[in-house]
Amino acid sequence: MLLCDYWELKLVRSLSIKLLAIVLTVYFILAILVTAVHVYIEYLHAQNEVYRVVEASENNFKHKLAFDLVNEDYEQLKISAKSILGLPHISGVVITSGQTDNIVSVGTISNDTGQEDNFISHSFPLLNTSKNTTTEIGTITFYSNKDFIINNVQQSLFLLLVNAAINIAAVFILISVAFKLLLSTPLKKLTTQVSKINPSDLDSSTITVARNHEDELGTLQKALNAMISKTSKTINSLDAANKNLEYTIEEKTDELNKTIAQLNEQHSKLEDEIDVRQKSEKELECSLGNLQNAQSKLIESEKELEKSLNDLQIAQSQLIESEKMAALGRLVAGVAHEINTPVGLSLTGISHFQTTVQEIARLFEEGELEESDFTRFINESQELSTTIQNSLQRAADLIRSFKLVAVDQSAEQIRQFDIIQYLNETMMSLKNKLKQSKVVFVVNTQSDPLIINNYPGSWAQIFTNFIQNTLIHAYDVQSEGKVELNFYTKDSRLIFEFIDDGKGMSTESIDKIFEPFYTTNRANGGSGLGMNVVFNIVQQKMFGTISVESQINEGTKFVINVPIDIQSKLEGDENGLI
Structure with a gap:
């Protein structure tokens, strides 16, 4: 805190000293210039005053001096010259005639060439007028020492310097007070208020230092308050987004854990069933030779089933990576449940077939095998073979439908397909879920088949999410x-x-139906992503539109409008970009 106060005080003093130094420097330079000009004007004024006194003395004494010079009254000339010295600014007088250089020389005069710069001299002729004739009989020169001028200027300069010092002191005091009131104090208050801002409670933090909201401090105050407000809103938004993200992550984690548990359970069951099939194959290999063809078909069917199950396991490992794969995982559970019935029938048939074979073998070894027993054995074997083959064929059809949908969803390739048939394949994969419901699904089509060139996997996801x-x-x-x-x-x-x-939907639900994570039935398995996934597929991937109409207790209608040939649409966009 002490370090913060030190830097706050240093900042304020630095700004004040810099501004004060700039202002005083400018004022000092101006004061020097004004004083110099004033001194120069005083100097000119004093010099003009000397010239005025000299010229006035000329007018007053030239006739009397000319009269004394004509009469050669040199004593009187000296007396008159001394009286002239009594005039202000006159330091010396020299009177000369044509025959003599200096008749009279009184006071301080400039005899040395080096001293001429210290004197101001003024010469005028002495004239004798007689009988309308004017004759120059001599010259008189007045000398004035420049010390008179300098003394006058020094007196004025002293007053000017005193005045300038007083002005500078007054300006310094006024500017210091002004800086303190207008800059130092508000900045110190601003720094204090900023240091007291609570980052965890920005909504109650406001800067109030400016008296005039239109000046620079007012502008700075508005900018800081705006920044605090924006920062508060940003922090609140980040907190809300963080909470929402945490909630979503928890939900998705729980959902993925449940899906993984279901997949592991189904995987374990399928492995057990495969082990049973393998044991059955080994037992069937030891049976009678006339049943080898049926047994070969059974082994071939079981190998196909095993291969299909392996493909199913590969698809299962990919489902965990995204929401699309999670939905496909739920589809696997339904398919596995459907497969359980025909596989169970096959197991029952194989067990019965094994018992029958053992009985026939026993009768044959004991020599008690009759033709009727063998005929009955053949008939039962054919029935059991047919039952086992039909059950395994049904399981293979279910796996084929699921495999078609799963591969299309994973590959995401454009191809031609019959969308009506593809809907039936998708609904077959959802047969277990549909059997648990009393809702009837009716398909109406303008033409059958209805061939389109699109993403089959995306359509499977659309159908699954809608259902x-x-x-x-x-x-x-x-x-x-x-x-x-x-x-x-x-x-x-x-x-x-x-x-x-x-049930239909409210206006609020219609407005938010395509938003991610929006659901009205999260407790029963709603994730809030199904309609958002459909919206993104239709709008961004298929270059189409989707709309919804609904009212409470009056049902809901979704309408999707997409190009029949999406490949042509993509090629057209690429050509347009080129």
């Missing part, structure tokens, strides 16, 4: 409802309408 969003927000659990998915084309564009007859 999940509807099941979470539009209907209560086990509530009945109807959802229409309408497709038609207009002017080389695809129009997709998603219409439900559910």
